[in-house]
Amino acid sequence: MRLSWRSVTSLAAAVACLASLLGATASPPAYGAGSERTFTLAPLAGGTDLPNPLRGQYRWLGAEPTPATATSNDVYYRDQVYWGRIEKADNAWDFSLIEAGLAEAGARGGKFGFRVMAYCPGCWMESRADFPPVTPSFVPRQSGGYLPDWNSPAFLSQWKELMAELGRRYGDDPRLGYVDVGGYGSYGEWHVDAGARISDANGLAVVHAVATAFPTKHVLINTMTPVPFTLKALKAHGNLGLRTDSLGCPDMYSMVPADVRLQEVWRTRPFFSEWCTRADPVLGAQQVRRFHVSTLSSGNMPWDHSTLTDRQRSAYVKALATAGYRIRLRSMTMPDAFAGGGRIAVRTAWANQGTAPTYDAWDVRLTFVHAATGRSVTRSLGQQLKGLVATSTRSVMVRTSGLPAGRYDVFVSVVDPSGYSVPMHLANAGRSASGAYRVGGVKVR
Structure with missing residues (x-):
């Protein structure tokens, strides 16, 4: 039997009416709620710095x-933390400089990151008799005695042992970011200009040792690796992100511009960088935006900021301001009056003005x-911001128990669940000393 459009419409209306009579509801009610009101929050100026962890500029080489x-x-x-310095002899550990880096970051309320180098040709410490060599003496060498034997089982075993010890000590430290x-x-x-190169299988073992030693931290692999290898490593480890050391140079001397799959990694995993020694700040700012770079550093900066042209200086400042996440609460919608002891719907509208989530x-x-x-009651709206790009709107039912009748000021804050980092700096004006932002006023009946 075929029904006309008018018949279908009438039938639907009858079903809706019957459901209403039977008391059916599509969603839980907001008990005692009055009319909704949308509160808007003032934005910060576009270039205002947001000192949040793992975004923008980080400190390197004392710069x-x-x-x-x-x-x-x-x-x-x-x-500071090359292999020969933290393990001068087999299992003779000296983690004092790792501790120093964690302490420095902790004193600033920031995050610490590090890289252990096993080979550093031409580096300053290799010419100092009072410093241990970069490659420890117990690590096997290639023929000629200088390059590590990357494919030696002994090299891989020692590397795995080192990472396991570091992970055991610092894998749960909230000061460690990556x-x-x-x-x-x-x-x-992950590039060599002499000697034998590491095999893919052994290279994956090197990555595996780090990623599994720090399963809850971000782990980064340099993007000078061949694309198929990098994709294999990314597939094997969900906490593995990307790094390039040449921001502001052509293609960042990396493989990311060559492959669209690598260009999509930023959506779920971080991409960190540092300025190239021959960097162009205008090109670097373009790369920050195009490749969604989260962090960068001035440690390798080849120019004095005061010598830049106006265009270069503007580009450099823009790169710093937009690198990583820059999140603004656009609005919050909720009843302007409601009864305590029930639930109300709270909708938030967010915008990420930065290059990455x-x-x-x-x-x-x-x-x-x-x-x-002055009595306060706090409710969680959940983890609404992880992975946010562009804009999003979220809706949450919030319990109003414990709220006696009266007028209330409403504040929003974005909090590190571990309690380590201070509340996130939003791209909104009006941040309080506690890191909260006033939304507006409501009445509880």
């Missing part, structure tokens, strides 16, 4: 932030502060 108005709380070590894979190649950058868990929290007594 102060450039320009001085930029905040740089994250800390990165490489020269670890470069390092290990193989000149400067730990945050890859960590942040809890969005709503706090009601009684205008007369």
Whole structure:
């Protein structure tokens, strides 16, 4: 039997009416709620620095932030923590410099990252008799006695042992944000200009040792590796992201511009960088946006900021301001009056004005502060921001139990669930000393 459009419409209306009579509801009610109101929050100026962890500029080689108005709380070590310095003899550990880096980042409220180099040709420490060699004496060498024997079972075993010890000590430290894979190649950058190269199987074993030693941290592999190898490593380890050491140089001297699959990795995993020694700040700013770079450093910066042209200086500042996540709460919608003891619908609208999402868990929290007594009640809106790009809208039912009648000021904050990092700096004006942002006022009946 075929029904006309008018018959179908009438039937649907009858079903809806019957459901209404039987008390059916499509979603839980917002008990005692009055009319909804949308509160909007003022934005910050576009170039205002947001000193959040694992975004923007990090400290490396003791370089102060450039320009001085930029905040740089994250800390990165490489020269300080090469293999021969933290393990002078087999199992003779010296982690004092790892501890120093963690302490420095912790004092700033930032995150620490490091790379262990096994080979550093031409580096300063190799010419100093008072410093141990980069490659420990117990690591086997290739013929000629200088290059590590990358494919030796002994090299792989010692590397795995080193990473396991580092992971055991620091894998759960909230101050540690990420670890470069390092290990193989000149400067730990996964390229060599002499001797035998590592096999794919052994290269994957080097990556595996780091990724499994730090399963809850971001682990980064340098993108000078061949694309098929990098894709295999990424597939094998969900915590593995990317790094390039040549921001501002052509194609960043990396394989990312050559493959669209690598260009999509940023959606779920971080891409960190540093300025190339011959960097063009205009090109670098374009690359930050195009390839969704989260962090960069001035440690290798080849020019003095004061000598840049206006165009170059503007591009450099833009690169710092937009690298990584830059999240703004556009609005929050909720009833402007409601009864306590029930639930209300709260909708949030967000915008990420940066180049990449945050890859960590942040809890969005709503706090009601009684205008007369100052008593506060906080409710979680959940982890709404992980992976946010462009814009999004979220809706959550919030319990209103514990809210006596009266007027309330409503605040929102974005909190690190571990309690280590301060609440996220949003691209909104009006941040309080506690890291919260006032949304508006409501009434509880």
